[in-house]
Amino acid sequence: MLRDMLRIRVAEEEIANRYSQQKMRCPVHLSIGQEAVAVGVSHALQDGDQIVSTHRCHAHYLAKGGNLTAMLAELLGKETGCCGGRGGSMHLFDLAAGVLLSLPIVGASIPVGVGAALAFQQEQKPNVAVIYLGDASLEEGVYHESANFAALKKLPVIFVCENNLYSVYTALKDRQPSRVLTDLGSAHGLHAVHLDGNDVRAVNDAAAIAVNRARSGDGPSFLLADTYRWREHCGPNYDNTLGYRTVAEFEHWRARDPIAVLQRELLSLGDVTERDIEAMLAGFRSEVEAAFSAAEAAPMPNPVTVARGIYA
Amino acid sequence: MPEARVITAGAAIREALDLALDKHPESYVMGEGVADPGGIFGTTTGLVEKYGASRVVEMPVAENGLTGIAIGSALMGRRPIMTHQRVDFALLCLEQLFNTAAKSHYVTNGAHRVPMTVRLIIGRGWGQGPQHSQSLETLFAYIPGLKVVMPSTPADFKGLLLGAIADDNPVIFLEHRWLHYVKGAVAEGYAAMALDGPRRIHDGRDVTIVASSYMTLEARRAAVALASRGCHADVFDLRMLRPLKLDEIIASVRRTGKLVVCDTGWKILGPGAEIVAQIVEQAFDALKRAPIRLGLPDHPTPSSLALAEVYYPDSTHIIDAVAGLCDLGEGDITSARQEVLDARKGVPIDKPDPAFEGPF
Ligand SMILES: Cc1ncc(C[n+]2csc(CCOP(=O)(O)OP(=O)(O)O)c2C)c(N)n1
Ligand SMILES: [Mg+2]
Numbered sequence: 234m235l236r237d238m239l240r241i242r243v244a245e246e247e248i249a250n251r252y253s254q255q256k257m258r259c260p261v262h263l264s265i266g267q268e269a270v271a272v273g274v275s276h277a278l279q280d281g282d283q284i285v286s287t288h289r290c291h292a293h294y295l296a297k298g299g300n301l302t303a304m305l306a307e308l309l310g311k312e313t314g315c316c317g318g319r320g321g322s323m324h325l326f327d328l329a330a331g332v333l334l335s336l337p338i339v340g341a342s343i344p345v346g347v348g349a350a351l352a353f354q355q356e357q358k359p360n361v362a363v364i365y366l367g368d369a370s371l372e373e374g375v376y377h378e379s380a381n382f383a384a385l386k387k388l389p390v391i392f393v394c395e396n397n398l399y400s401v402y403t404a405l406k407d408r409q410p411s412r413v414l415t416d417l418g419s420a421h422g423l424h425a426v427h428l429d430g431n432d433v434r435a436v437n438d439a440a441a442i443a444v445n446r447a448r449s450g451d452g453p454s455f456l457l458a459d460t461y462r463w464r465e466h467c468g469p470n471y472d473n474t475l476g477y478r479t480v481a482e483f484e485h486w487r488a489r490d491p492i493a494v495l496q497r498e499l500l501s502l503g504d505v506t507e508r509d510i511e512a513m514l515a516g517f518r519s520e521v522e523a524a525f526s527a528a529e530a531a532p533m534p535n536p537v538t539v540a541r542g543i544y545a
Numbered sequence: 546m547p548e549a550r551v552i553t554a555g556a557a558i559r560e561a562l563d564l565a566l567d568k569h570p571e572s573y574v575m576g577e578g579v580a581d582p583g584g585i586f587g588t589t590t591g592l593v594e595k596y597g598a599s600r601v602v603e604m605p606v607a608e609n610g611l612t613g614i615a616i617g618s619a620l621m622g623r624r625p626i627m628t629h630q631r632v633d634f635a636l637l638c639l640e641q642l643f644n645t646a647a648k649s650h651y652v653t654n655g656a657h658r659v660p661m662t663v664r665l666i667i668g669r670g671w672g673q674g675p676q677h678s679q680s681l682e683t684l685f686a687y688i689p690g691l692k693v694v695m696p697s698t699p700a701d702f703k704g705l706l707l708g709a710i711a712d713d714n715p716v717i718f719l720e721h722r723w724l725h726y727v728k729g730a731v732a733e734g735y736a737a738m739a740l741d742g743p744r745r746i747h748d749g750r751d752v753t754i755v756a757s758s759y760m761t762l763e764a765r766r767a768a769v770a771l772a773s774r775g776c777h778a779d780v781f782d783l784r785m786l787r788p789l790k791l792d793e794i795i796a797s798v799r800r801t802g803k804l805v806v807c808d809t810g811w812k813i814l815g816p817g818a819e820i821v822a823q824i825v826e827q828a829f830d831a832l833k834r835a836p837i838r839l840g841l842p843d844h845p846t847p848s849s850l851a852l853a854e855v856y857y858p859d860s861t862h863i864i865d866a867v868a869g870l871c872d873l874g875e876g877d878i879t880s881a882r883q884e885v886l887d888a889r890k891g892v893p894i895d896k897p898d899p900a901f902e903g904p905f
Contacts, residue, residue, distance in 0.1 A: 258850050
């Protein structure tokens with residue numbers, strides 16, 4: 234799990250570093266600081282399981298095994314991008330890896346994930362669907378409609394809500410009354426758990442239980458993972474100077490960097506050494522470098538293809 | 546007469562909201578981000594400080610419900626001004642807008658009024674792709690009971706927004722994101738414009754061009770390039786899609802016999818289709834050539850710059866259309882095209898056109 238978190242961090246930091254070159258000409262919503270959720274959940278999944286994601290989909294995609302070069306190529310608008318350059322960063326998917334889709338409209342992918350679970354149930358497959366959602370999507374009616382149906386039919390689906398406390402610049406407290414957020418799951422009959430989303434092991438443990446329940450027909454779960462987005466809502470920079478959140482709050486969360494938390498633990502247990510970590514980082518840096526080179530070398534889509542594929 | 550200054554359309558919107566909140570004590574602004582540091586691309590900046598959080602209401606990410614809530618408050622005499630940062634997000638509101646807002650007055654035999662304005666922003670550029678740059682004016686313009694405004698100049702942004710807010714009906718106010726940057730003369734003070742019809746923005750007797758929103762800028766640019774080559778276009782900025790008043794445009798076609806319509810959204814079933822249909826119905830005998838429609842090609846907006854480059858029609862397409870209708874010579878066509886291309890100064894098409902800064 235440390236490896237996967239480091240890999241995602243390295244990839245996203247490199248995206249941030251290169252963004253000002255203006256070759257990636259689409260909005261990017263970085264997950265830096267939130268990697269533990271995606272990684273902890275993915276490590277509880279198997280081949281054939283599906284995830285659906287949102288505008289902030291890089292970590293979910295990579296953690297589930299989505300192709301790195303195809304993702305970077307998509308950000309670069311290339312023919313070899315996962316969407317052939319048609320979608321950009323908010324539409325990542327990888328059928329081979331079980332990343333069914335990502336959608337940029339808040340809440341839009343929630344019912345789609347429930348639909349994937351419905352298909353598993355109808356076909357009696359032992360698979361589960363995971364829906365990644367942000368705290369803001371709990372405000373959309375479609376979350377409640379989807380949760381209700383998932384519970385009614387005991388579908389093999391897990392709602393993973395990443396509460397990073399903000400929707401763009403608007404704090405949770407300015408959008409929702411003070412309440413126990415897991416109640417929004419349990420009120421619909423979901424098995425609801427609140428956890429530290431920056432503790433990858435806690436995430437993984439909770440996900441494993443939820444996956445187990447789903448596979449054995451015990452129905453859907455709702456995992457509420459507290460976490461924090463480090464960078465601006467959209468784009469490569471830090472935006473703590475804007476004033477919508479405090480530097481103290483940011484520093485509080487940065488001190489709980491999910492990667493550093495796990496590293497400290499593994500180091501103290503002697504499970505890894507500083508040198509192992511350096512070696513991993515170096516490996517990921519060259520992997521990301523190579524992926525960028527391959528993506529940048531790929532051709533742009535041919536404009537004559539632009540109108541193709543509107544219908545199946 | 547209050548003095549006019551040159552300001553951006555974005556600033557004109559802000560000014561209109563400020564004046565409206567002051568003029569109509571029952572009005573309030575509501576939307577995701579209206580009170581945040583971004584302030585809807587600067588169009589609501591400072592309003593919450595001035596009018597307080599009960600009149601500049603930050604809203605949960607719950608577009609459908611909040612639309613109904615705004616309608617309910619409007620039935621009770623409030624005057625909501627809702628804002629969505631993209632048309633695409635407002636798709637969640639359609640049930641409430643189409644069924645409740647648009648029909649309440651009619652179905653109650655005139656007892657209810659829904660004095661509500663909905664600001665929708667049409668995105669474009671920087672690879673935003675299929676779900677952040679749809680220009681869906683047709684959807685709204687199809688619905689009896691809604692009014693649909695699509696301004697292009699800063700003065701109209703201010704005047705028509707004030708007119709929309711003062712109107713006792715649900716008004717959809719469509720703002721092309723790139724128009725926010727355009728500069729123009731705007732009079733100070735409160736002056737609501739009537740939500741009436743189109744405006745002629747360029748005189749000519751050779752061909753009639755009808756455009757709305759962003760495409761008005763492209764049409765004006767094409768008309769200027771064509772005029773210096775002896776082809777004079779009568780250009781109209783549509784301004785309102787519903788009610789759609791075509792009298793002046795029909796009169797123009799009766800003179801020119803030739804028509805080009807330019808939609809900001811998709812061509813097929815776009816406003817241009819309705820305009821051409823009405824002109825064929827009412828002035829068939831005056832047409833010397835088949836009308837030409839321009840608009841987006843029939844597929845979703847791709848993200849990649851390489852694909853977006855062949856997606857958006859611009860003034861060169863308008864020049865080509867007019868050239869065909871007016872039998873322009875090759876030399877004139879080439880030089881007119883070159884003139885409008887040069888004005889772009891090589892800026893990639895996924896960034897706002899520098900030449901459209903205005904003032905006009
Ligand atoms: C229906 C809809 N409304 C508004 C938006 C604009 N928007 C994009 S991301 C976002 C914030 C969503 O916050 P959250 O779900 O908490 O996810 P986070 O960005 O924090 O990961 C908003 C409001 C949208 N994309 N779709
Ligand atoms: Mg959030």
